[in-house]
Amino acid sequence: MATRKRKVRKLRGSRTMGWGQVGQHRKSGGHGGTGNAGLHKHKWSWVLVHDPEHFGKDGFHNPTGKKIKKWINIEEINYLLEKYQPKTTRDGLPVIDLRELKIQKVLGKGNLEKPVYVIAESWTKKAEEAIVKAGGKISVN
Incomplete structure (x- = not known):
């Protein structure tokens, strides 16, 4: 039975493996920073879709332990x-x-x-x- 080549096999020897110009898939440049960088800026639309409750306070902090008697x-x-x-x-x-x-x-x-x-x-x-x-x-x- 004939099967299609997987993308990884098909792109072997193609230098950039489908990532465009050399260097576009290197290090962390061109990705908007590493980790959670930019979640309040250029990755805001991603936050709205994938993690809308990422920001803001949540939960109850019991104030009874903080009561200071004079x-x-x-x-x-x-x-x-x-x-x-x-x-x-x-x-x-x-x-x-x-x-x-x-x-x-x-x-x-x-x-x-x-x-x-x-x-x-x-x-x-x-x-x-x-x-x-x-x-x-x-x-x-």
């Missing part, structure tokens, strides 16, 4: 007492509401000089011990 140390509460001189009292103690100052957490570094009633979203055990030791109280509201 915090304050016990020693800085002494400074707040002097600076703001709170007029409101609760249980006979001056009240410092850290929620108003956009501070979420109280840390336990330092000592408290005066008893104070602290309102905060969260605090450490060491901070609570320091406040109670000074004769103060801490609560969420």
Whole structure:
């Protein structure tokens, strides 16, 4: 049975193997760059047909891990007492509401000089011990 020659056999000895002028099929010149070069430029029509979702954001990035709490140390509460001189009292103690100052957490570094009633979203055990030791109280509201 007679069969046609494959292109590769037919073009043997033809110097350029069907690629036109010598050099047109060499290296990366004349192809619009290597790899993904030009996808936003001269290969844009290719992107539209073959890979339309190549560009742009995709998916959901959970922001909960990026939440940064603002915090304050016990020693800085002494400074707040002097600076703001709170007029409101609760249980006979001056009240410092850290929620108003956009501070979420109280840390336990330092000592408290005066008893104070602290309102905060969260605090450490060491901070609570320091406040109670000074004769103060801490609560969420």
